[in-house]
Amino acid sequence: xxxxxxxxxxxxxxxxxxxxxxxxxxxxxxxxxxxxxxxxxxxxxxxxxxxxxxxxxxxxxxxxxxxxxxxxxxxxxxxxxxxxxxxxxxxxxxxxxxxxxxxxxxxxxxxxxxxxxxxxxxxxxxxxxxxxxxxxxxxxxxxxxxxxxxxxxxxxxxxxxxxxxxxxxxxxxxxxxxxxxxxxxxxxxxxxxxxxxxxxxxxxxxxxxxxxxxxxxxxxxxxxxxxxxxxxxxxxxxxxxxxxxxxxxxxxxxxxxxxxxxxxxxxxxxxxxxxxxxxxxxxxxxxxxxxxxxxxxxxxxxxxxxxxxxxxxxxxxxxxxxxxxxxxxxxxxxxxxxxxxxxxxxxxxxxxxxxxxxxxxxxxxxxxxxxxxxxxxxxxxxxxxxx
Amino acid sequence: xxxxxxxxxxxxxxxxxxxxxxxxxxxxxxxxxxxxxxxxxxxxxxxxxxxxxxxxxxxxxxxxxxxxxxxxxxxxxxxxxxxxxxxxxxxxxxxxxxxxxxxxxxxxxxxxxxxxxxxxxxxxxxxxxxxxxxxxxxxxxxxxxxxxxxxxxxxxxxxxxxxxxxxxxxxxxxxxxxxxxxxxxxxxxxxxxxxxxxxxxxxxxxxxxxxxxxxxxxxxxxxxxxxxxxxxxxxxxxxxxxxxxxxxxxxxxxxxxxxxxxxxxxxxxxxxxxxxxxxxxxxxxxxxxxxxxx
Numbered sequence: 051x052x053x054x055x056x057x058x059x060x061x062x063x064x065x066x067x068x069x070x071x072x073x074x075x076x077x078x079x080x081x082x083x084x085x086x087x088x089x090x091x092x093x094x095x096x097x098x099x100x101x102x103x104x105x106x107x108x109x110x111x112x113x114x115x116x117x118x119x120x121x122x123x124x125x126x127x128x129x130x131x132x133x134x135x136x137x138x139x140x141x142x143x144x145x146x147x148x149x150x151x152x153x154x155x156x157x158x159x160x161x162x163x164x165x166x167x168x169x170x171x172x173x174x175x176x177x178x179x180x181x182x183x184x185x186x187x188x189x190x191x192x193x194x195x196x197x198x199x200x201x202x203x204x205x206x207x208x209x210x211x212x213x214x215x216x217x218x219x220x221x222x223x224x225x226x227x228x229x230x231x232x233x234x235x236x237x238x239x240x241x242x243x244x245x246x247x248x249x250x251x252x253x254x255x256x257x258x259x260x261x262x263x264x265x266x267x268x269x270x271x272x273x274x275x276x277x278x279x280x281x282x283x284x285x286x287x288x289x290x291x292x293x294x295x296x297x298x299x300x301x302x303x304x305x306x307x308x309x310x311x312x313x314x315x316x317x318x319x320x321x322x323x324x325x326x327x328x329x330x331x332x333x334x335x336x337x338x339x340x341x342x343x344x345x346x347x348x349x350x351x352x353x354x355x356x357x358x359x360x361x362x363x364x365x366x367x368x369x370x371x372x373x374x375x376x377x378x379x380x381x382x383x384x385x386x387x388x389x390x391x392x393x394x395x396x397x398x399x400x401x402x403x404x405x406x407x408x409x410x411x412x413x414x415x416x417x418x419x420x421x422x423x424x425x426x427x428x429x430x431x432x433x434x435x436x437x
Numbered sequence: 438x439x440x441x442x443x444x445x446x447x448x449x450x451x452x453x454x455x456x457x458x459x460x461x462x463x464x465x466x467x468x469x470x471x472x473x474x475x476x477x478x479x480x481x482x483x484x485x486x487x488x489x490x491x492x493x494x495x496x497x498x499x500x501x502x503x504x505x506x507x508x509x510x511x512x513x514x515x516x517x518x519x520x521x522x523x524x525x526x527x528x529x530x531x532x533x534x535x536x537x538x539x540x541x542x543x544x545x546x547x548x549x550x551x552x553x554x555x556x557x558x559x560x561x562x563x564x565x566x567x568x569x570x571x572x573x574x575x576x577x578x579x580x581x582x583x584x585x586x587x588x589x590x591x592x593x594x595x596x597x598x599x600x601x602x603x604x605x606x607x608x609x610x611x612x613x614x615x616x617x618x619x620x621x622x623x624x625x626x627x628x629x630x631x632x633x634x635x636x637x638x639x640x641x642x643x644x645x646x647x648x649x650x651x652x653x654x655x656x657x658x659x660x661x662x663x664x665x666x667x668x669x670x671x672x673x674x675x676x677x678x679x680x681x682x683x684x685x686x687x688x689x690x691x692x693x694x695x696x697x698x699x700x701x702x703x704x705x706x707x708x709x710x711x712x713x714x715x716x717x718x719x720x721x722x723x724x725x726x727x728x729x730x731x
Contacts, residue, residue: 056724081730082532084524103715106724108531110707113557117524120517124497124528127515128536129729132528150518157731217731251731276729277513277529278536280492284459284508286516295462296508296516 051250053077053210055243057105063238067205067231068093070238071161072101074209075133077246080159081107082125082132084118086140089173090229091163094135115140119147123156127285129276131213131251133159138167138180142187149188150287151222152310155264155272157251159212161225163232166391166417176229177417178340178391182398184224185369191307193314195321196224196369198340202236208366214249215321219313220271226368228391230341230420258282263294264306270313314370323366324375328354332361333384334434337376337400339365341420342389349426358434368396376403385433389413389426409433454481457491459511466505470656470664472623472649473503473570477510479626479647480541480568483633494537497526499551502576502651503543503569510541520551523558526565533728534564534708537637544571544585548604552584559613559642564706566636566643569606572651580654587690591658608683610644611700617643618683618700623650624671625696632698641706648694661691 057076065073072094075083083102085095095109102109108125112118115136122132136144141162151158164180166172184196195215197208209225216223254261254273258281266272275281288296289303314321329335334353338346343364353360361383365372376399380386385408388397397412404410413429415421458481467473484491491512498507500519507514517525522540530538540547547555547569558565574592575581582592582599585606589598610618617639619632629647636643650656650667661667670691678686679697686695705713715723 079730081726082528084528103719103723106726106730108711108726110527110531112524112527113553116521117527117554117557120521121524121528121531123517124515124525124530125532126528126731127513128529128532129731130532131731132532146518147521276533276731277495277515278493278533278728282459282511282513284514284516286508287518288516295459 051248053243053246053248054079058243058246059240060242061240063240064235065202065238066093066233066235067199067202067227068163068233069097070202070205071209071225071227072097073240074206075159075213076101076105076107077240077243078131078210078213079248080131080133080213081105082122082130083107083109083134084112084121084132085135086112086115086118088137088140090165090232091135091137091161093232094161094163115143116147119144119160120150122158123147123151123154126156126158127277131217133161135161135163137163137165139170141180141183145187148194148222149190149192152188152192152194153287154285155220156222157216157220159209159216159223159225161209161227164226164228172418174229175418176341176391176420178228178342178395179417181226181368181390181392181395184226192310194222194224194369195219195314195367196226197366198226198368199231200340200343200364201231202234202238205231206238206240210246214247217249217251218271219317219321220252220274221314226340228341262292264290265292266309266313269317270309318370321367321370322372324372325364325366327362329361329363329379331359333359334387334430335361335363335379335383336387336389336426336430337363337365337396338389339368339396342391345420345423346389346426348423349430352427353430353434356431358430360430360434365396371399373403376400380404380407384408386410387413387426387429387433389415389421389429391415391417391420453485454478457481457484457511459509462509465509467502468653470650470652471502472572472664473506475623475626476568476570476629476647476649477506479630480633482630483637486630487634487637489537489637493535494539495529496539496541497522497529498540499542499546500577501543501546502572503541504546506541520546520549521554522546523551523554523567527558527563530563530565531708535728538565539637540565540567542569544569544573545575545583548606549584556609556613559610559615559644561707562614562616562641562704564641564708566633567645568633569644569646570649571606571646572649572655574651574655576651576654580651580658587688589690590655593658603688605683605687606646607686607699611683614642614704615644615700616641616702616704619698620646620648620686621696622648622671622675622694624668625675628696635698641704
């Protein structure tokens with residue numbers, strides 16, 4: 051289906067990533083946002099608070115991030131598309147409810163405008179330090195989907211994408227921005243509503259007697275109803291059976307947790323997305339995501355001018371990770387270089403997939419600023435010379 | 438007696454609260470003598486006498502013994518995380534104001550780990566009914582001290598007795614702006630039923646605290662006898678004092694229990710305040726939220 055034109059500010063804008071994220075959410079059909087102020091994400095909810103009364107949305111500033119991250123789930127079960135927005139310290143408080151959303155298969159979107167940590171860290175300065183936390187932060191085995199924009203335009207586009215993937219697979223989906231992307235102001239083109247594809251909720255079409263809330267369809271994702279529809283659903287964070295009732299057996303646990311995992315792993319080829327540049331014949335492939343994909347560009351260009359064959363693979367969807375593609379490349383390139391604004395997170399995934407076939411070189415940076423392109427260039431050159 | 442003469446299906450009287458329960462989930466997990474089941478019976482009868490549309494009534498629980506109530510009610514029911522039933526219910530209610538939202542959970546869940554959400558929902562006057570079952574301990578995890586455990590009572594984490602002051606929950610709810618505040622015990626089944634019914638029909642943040650025995654953990658450790666003994670204590674030591682100042686209703690160890698309806702007042706709900714304010718400020722440009730839309 052297409053976006054509701056009432057919420058879409060079609061045209062060219064000069065706005066920052068936080069504001070673009072807000073517009074993406076509204077275009078995606080989000081009509082409930084709960085949030086708690088935290089730098090550098092606050093501008094998203096400030097714009098939401100301003101815009102929502104005009105588009106039939108409800109914004110509530112909750113008492114903390116714990117409350118925000120579950121209020122959105124209440125709203126989802128009442129029939130809304132819903133989102134919360136935060137940064138590192140708040141994100142840490144939300145972990146339990148990421149698990150709840152995964153377990154209860156509640157489609158919802160979390161935006162994390164990353165800042166440098168740990169703890170309060172550098173509130174106003176960028177990092178990419180939450181990339182493993184978003185994947186593994188809540189306890190137990192589960193899967194999530196995370197997209198990483200590198201521009202205000204992508205903050206708009208990828209917020210819509212996160213909503214769509216969240217609805218399609220009934221998982222919490224994450225827009226992993228960072229302070230640079232959030233506060234960077236650029237041209238953002240919002241297309242006409244009829245050109246914006248929206249994935250509606252997987253509403254169950256039958257009658258209550260034919261409905262089992264956690265009976266999955268062929269793609270391993272169950273259909274939903276909302277509170278008030280007369281289905282008397284039960285939703286619990288306990289291990290549950292197809293009927294949604296608690297079931298404390300090893301068999302029920304095994305069946306449920308495997309499905310929660312496989313609904314993503316079996317559909318991974320439809321979910322993963324990356325952008326490649328001059329990968330064919332490359333000796334060194336630079337794997338980037340988010341703002342680092344832009345700081346890497348001068349380094350890659352300079353190394354190419356030096357005569358090196360440098361490919362660039364930019365992750366758009368970081369989770370699930372494009373394992374298959376990295377494995378393929380590992381058998382034909384000489385090295386990977388992974389710059390990121392942390393001391394080594396996504397590089398671990400690249401290493402895992404490279405499985406020792408080729409060297410994987412981290413260009414780590416603790417955040418606060420972006421990389422100096424020269425640091426990335428040196429890593430490319432060193433890697434290109436081989437062992 | 439042969440089956441032809443006595444048809445079990447049609448001859449047995451139907452329990453009047455059966456239709457409110459998920460009969461396929463019974464038997465429940467609560468111990469003999471536990472007061473939670475009694476309160477569920479009161480809740481079911483209150484639902485019946487309130488005349489509420491069950492189709493649009495939802496129940497939200499947190500974690501713990503009382504947290505299991507949602508799973509036994511034949512309503513849209515949500516068993517959430519520890520302490521977070523109220524913010525989940527807040528999202529549910531604000532996203533569909535047509536729902537009647539009930540939060541049903543325990544003293545530890547709502548006043549310790551969930552205490553922050555409790556005071557803010559009361560402050561905002563979010564339209565929901567909060568039924569808090571106070572058994573003075575954490576039952577599910579084995580009887581640890583709670584913010585409601587009376588001074589000197591023994592718990593597994595206060596083996597020599599509790600030296601922390603307990604919450605006076607009606608006073609907390611009152612001071613934060615709840616529009617309806619009552620306290621009863623599992624002994625007072627008719628009063629409890631009436632109070633829950635009044636709370637359900639009250640617009641705004643309504644709060645009913647119900648004291649309930651935990652014979653397995655709280656009573657046993659404190660040598661207070663079985664569930665029946667605690668019911669006798671409730672009977673002999675409760676004093677009905679409607680309209681009592683909530684600051685005067687704090688509970689002590691096996692002391693006097695002031696019960697009754699303490700607060701019943703009017704305040705605009707969160708949703709009413711939001712609608713009224715935006716309508717006044719933005720006029721016709723204000724777009725009211727519609728139900729659903731995902």
